[in-house]
Amino acid sequence: MLIETLKLLFNRDLNKLKAEIESYPNESQIWAIAPGISNSAGNLCLHLIGNLNTYIGAETGKTGYIRDRPLEFSLKDVPKSELIVKIENTILVVNTALDSMTEADLEQTYPQIVFEKEMSTGFFLVHLSTHLAYHLGQINYHRRLL
Secondary structure, eight states, rough: OOHHHHHHHHHHHHHHHHHHHHOOOOOHHHOOOOOOOOOOHHHHOOOHHHHHHIIIIITTTTOOOOOOOHHHHHHOOOHHHHHEEEEEEEEHHHHHHHHTHHHOHHHOOOOSSSSSSBBBOOOHHHHHHHHHHHHHHHHHHEEEEE
């Protein structure tokens, strides 16, 4: 049951991420940083893509994805169309990985130490969903501020 819930949440929020990026009327606004805001929507989008492709795609789905986290925050002016394709590909990666899992897999220890201690795969997947929602809210607020 948790796997289906996670799939619903990841799909809902990744599709909302896509809609948020599509809603910027001017591509340059995706990369704008206003006073008091440290990250652009574009960089947060790249960060979410890298995060999910690393921890769900590469680890669970065995995609071979190699993350360059500093690049997620230093790249600028990636075209909106490219961000959309990356989001759509991430949706496929997440769905494929979650489809390959069983409820018993969720009880297993996640293979990487991420927060300096072991945790179950189910706990970490819930964390990844809330991490996505957190940054999605930041992107929504960023878009509306601009």
